[in-house]
Amino acid sequence: MGLGDWFHRKAQDSIATSIPNPAGCTTLYAGSHSFSLPERTSALVYTSSTPPNPDDFRTGVTITLNVATGVTSTDNHRPNVERSMVFTTLPVTTPRDPSLVEKPPYWPTYVHLSEEQRWMYLTWLQNPAAAVDLGYVFLYFYGLERRLLTSEFDPAFQEAMFLREHHEEGSFPEFAERSVLAVCTIRNRPDCARKFLTRFPCVRLNNVALLVMSRLDMGLTAEQLMGSANILKSGGKEFKKTYMSSHPTLYRACLEEILSERFERKDMPFADVLDVVEGSTTEQGLFANVSIQSLVPSVSILNIIQCQPFLDRIASVLSETYETVKERLKSARKGFDGSAVPIEPLLDTPTTTCPACGAHFARTPVSGRSCPSCGAVLRLRTDPDTHVRALMTEAQVAACDARWKERRLRSFVENAASCLDTKYADVYTAKEDLSRKKGSPALYSEVLLPLYAAKMREHARSMSWGLWRNDHYAVSELYRIGEQNMDELEALLAVCYIDANGPNNTDPSTVSLYPSFTPFQLLPVFAPGLLKRIRQLLPQLQLDEDAEKTLFLESAARVRNKYMPVSPETAWTMFVEAQESGDDGGHRAPGSA
């Protein structure tokens, strides 16, 4: 069956499962649910009412060994059934809380989504402009890549532009750019390639975009030149970035002047330098959708980002800009009366604009200073979502820090959940249930502690005392994230006591040959980071040495078992000595006997 037939067959399938309705939307029936998709979207989504064949979605490499000859052969298994195909017979389930549905995996396929993920995906397709986990955006885009290769190029191109417009996150812009430009080339549609590159100028310079740009005689803009540091570096070019970040506006202005002097245009053309060289080529995959990769294999294209004359031209333009900026700054500093001379149009970067009154600063103020125009105290913070570093007011800082904290907490709990063989969603739900029962907010430690206790019992049973020790440490982290300082300290002291004993991972059958605990004869046995954290906690809890000792002995007694040779009293002495000798690093870690 040829490519064309295949598309034809699937296109017919989709008629059976979606029925246009009067509101400019089309109803898609999947599982026992119905979804109201925009007509343009529903026309582009691949659907099938016949059940999937699981074998069609198996990917991987099969290695076969010929026993007679000893020769191995490999077979790349890349099925070409569309990964985004919505099999409408597969079940779909409405999640109780959509925010708790697990993220779809990398390289998703509709078939392999969970029932709740399918609901998430189809619900999002009702409005593909909405924010959603990137996996779903890619899944829809996979189908668009395939449509771009069919007679539906034009509507698919419009939809790809639409999708790119609304989804800036992660690697999506790069993948979208690559396949859209590749298809525009294959289909000989320079008009669409230009439209795409004009609307979304290439941010990370790459061979496909550069090749298309050179064919369209589009040059590198000042912005793109300033962002070309990565390719200059990988091409072994040294250049001075100094003023690019300290005086971006002046730098850009000088760069634009140089471009118009040298090339009589606003950008740096480069098609001419590519013509004169016999550059090396590189193998380039074109599509994000692996089920297309087997139909349209990777191509060999000119390795422009490694092409010397191209790199030389960028480097020469940037070094001339550097010298010009340096000159201008020098002459500006020589004001007649020694007063500051305004040397450049005021900057509008997030680190040089007051978020309270909009005043511009010549350079980024020190975090904690107040704005000279409005007096607001300004701090520098990096936004956890956009990763943009910006000046913020106290209120913005509080909100930003809260989001950081939430993000750290979530990733901590996600990690803990996976170590404990459970799911974030289950942990979260358990915590919410507990909060409702108690009538006050529950802590993650309340939900996770029983799970850690079970892990500890399991490790103790199998005589894996090193892992058992790590469980205790994990519990201290759990308390730390919940800001339960006293509990954290007790857990850390227990870990110190275990470390003083030198825990080993053994197993019940070899316990007579290999001891469970082998205390070190020489100091230090305590991890420096651990001691440091304890030293932070003590003053916070206002504990003196007597109180600390009592706590140490109690914590030690709580975890001690018959295999541990070092008594709590002896361990305390070792602990005090270690604290006095300080932690200058370079020690061997506990357990490395």
Ligand SMILES: [Zn+2]
């Ligand atoms: Zn201000």
